[in-house]
Amino acid sequence: MTGGLWQDRQRVDCLVIGGGPAGLTAALYLARFRLSVQVIDRGAGRAASIPLTRNYPGFPDGISGRELVQRIGEQAVRYGARITTAEVATVERSGDIFQCRTSSGLIEASTVILATGIRDVRPPLDDELHAAALAAGLIRYCPICDGFEVSGRRVAVIGRGAHGAREAAFIRSYTDDVTLLAWDGTTNLDVTQRAGLAGAGIAVVDGAVASARMQHDKLILATDCGELAFDAVYPALGAQVASRIAQELGAQVNEDGYLHVDEHQRTGVPGLYAIGDVVAGLNQISRATAQAATAATALRNDLLLSPPP
Incomplete structure (x- = not known):
């Protein structure tokens, strides 16, 4: 691991699943906290399909979803985050380690942030x-x-x-x-x-x-x-919530499949956090990025209090 708190570990401090505004903002914060972070994204996120958003703060003339995602991703990479385009097959917990099998190989992580979002019907x-x-x-x-x-x-x-x-x-x-x-x-x-x-x-x-x-x-x-x-x-046909991975790990969801989290974006599974549209509540980019900052900060503090063995 390079740039993380525990230099002798051969895994990342955090795996972020989902490369939309939420996941990439979390990666940016984590990288600036000097944690090693890997983002896995399948490359077909909801935000990237937005032709132009005019209600995201700081862009009075609007910005396309694709450009916004690109900018946040470039910023995260600048500080050391790694972003890989791949499909996630399974995530399993083995002791204190999460093992994620993807189309590009196996990734082990001390923590996982789910930013898998929804898909509009x-x-x-x-x-x-x-x-x-x-x-x-x-x-x-x-x-x-x-x-x-x-x-x-x-x-x-x-x-x-x-x-x-x-x-x-x-x-x-x-x-x-x-x-x-x-x-x-x-x-x-x-x-x-x-x-x-x-x-x-x-x-x-x-x-x-x-x-x-x-x-x-x-x-x-x-x-x-x-x-x-x-x-x-x-x-107005509803949405398909991408919470399968979390549910397989034992996280709780509501009747529509949205994840329950605490005020720090923790699910009920130790080391598993969730942010963005996959979490019950308002589906907005500004909310998603705020949750990303909250989750990343809580994750860092949780690792400091209980570092991996």
């Missing part, structure tokens, strides 16, 4: 159309992040039930032209929800979506009720 668009619509800002996944950008525009929410109704109501605070629909036509709204949406001036389309296409600066949805053109479409 997409509407059934083909990959090419989805990528093009996402890049053009026609498909958007985070109204908290960019609802301001759709102010006064025609917006659709793809969702059902209480979750879809809540997201449509949230977006209604930015524009008076909001439509809620479900891809298969099943909105699952009860009488009270329909009345609430109607009272807020939110349209509900009960027809299924047969197809979608981009036309100029619009996303056209062909429904049973005719073609509808939107300036932006927000899928």
